[in-house]
Amino acid sequence: xxxxxxxxxxxxxxxxxxxxxxxxGGILFVPTLTLVLGLTQIHAEAxxxxxILPTAAAGAWRQRRYGNVRWRPALILxxxxxxxxxxxxxxAEALPEHALRRLFGVLMxxxxxxxxxxxxxxxxYPS
Amino acid sequence: xxxxxxxxxxxxxxxxxxxxGGIVVVPLLILLAHFDERPAMATSxxxxxxxxxxxxxxxxxxGELKPGAAAVVGLPAAVGAVGGTWLQQRLTSRTLSLAFAxxxxxxxxxxxx
Numbered sequence: 001x002x003x004x005x006x007x008x009x010x011x012x013x014x015x016x017x018x019x020x021x022x023x024x025g026g027i028l029f030v031p032t033l034t035l036v037l038g039l040t041q042i043h044a045e046a047x048x049x050x051x052i053l054p055t056a057a058a059g060a061w062r063q064r065r066y067g068n069v070r071w072r073p074a075l076i077l078x079x080x081x082x083x084x085x086x087x088x089x090x091x092a093e094a095l096p097e098h099a100l101r102r103l104f105g106v107l108m109x110x111x112x113x114x115x116x117x118x119x120x121x122x123x124x125y126p127s
Numbered sequence: 128x129x130x131x132x133x134x135x136x137x138x139x140x141x142x143x144x145x146x147x148g149g150i151v152v153v154p155l156l157i158l159l160a161h162f163d164e165r166p167a168m169a170t171s172x173x174x175x176x177x178x179x180x181x182x183x184x185x186x187x188x189x190g191e192l193k194p195g196a197a198a199v200v201g202l203p204a205a206v207g208a209v210g211g212t213w214l215q216q217r218l219t220s221r222t223l224s225l226a227f228a229x230x231x232x233x234x235x236x237x238x239x240x
Binding site: 004007008009010011012013014015016017018019020021022023024025026027029030032033037039042043045046047048049050051052053054055056057058059060062063064066068069070071073074075076077078079080081082083084085086087088089091092100101102104105106107108109111112113114115116118119120122 | 156216
């Protein structure tokens with residue numbers, strides 16, 4: 001019972017982050033499903049995608065009303081990502097996981113610095 | 128063309144870590160495709176919906192989905208997402224961008240340690 005409540009609460013927080021930043025929430029769903037609800041890694045990764053569906057749908061539905069969604073780019077992104085997923089599965093089987101984690105970690109750090117730098121360089125109140 | 132590259136990278140990341148790929152899509156839409164913060168984040172959500180749908184269906188064929196567990200986290204998350212998008216409309220692009228950079232840095236550290 002407490003596990004269900006905790007999982008639901010983390011789900012709620014993940015949803016707020018998902019809506020706020022336009023991410024799916026999977027990064028919090030996967031550990032919640034394994035550590036709190038006791039799923040295996042593969043079941044958690046699969047079920048995380050299922051949990052992302054209502055999250056992304058609710059967020060996109062609200063964003064459509066705010067007029068922020070660009071549907072054509074979304075479609076192109078989604079379709080090319082599906083090809084990327086296939087490639088990712090092949091690579092995941094060929095490369096050790098910790099090497100991939102490190103590679104992505106370094107890339108994300110670089111992107112974070114670039115994003116913060118770009119934002120801070122701009123004047124705070126553009127005319 | 129840039130969108131295709133961003134999509135491919137997001138799919139790759141998504142397959143390797145079982146996530147939707149928004150963490151990749153949002154910053155690349157801003158940095159490479161010159162989207163503003165809010166449209167980047169909104170468009171990312173719509174794309175993620177599509178990616179997750181295809182991913183969930185393909186896992187479903189292998190019998191690896193636990194719909195009950197997914198509902199326990201996914202349904203509160205849908206409510207949270209409505210609150211999150213509401214909050215997003217009330218923050219400046221600058222605040223959003225910096226907060227998102229902080230989130231990315233935190234995830235990078237988590238991946239590295």
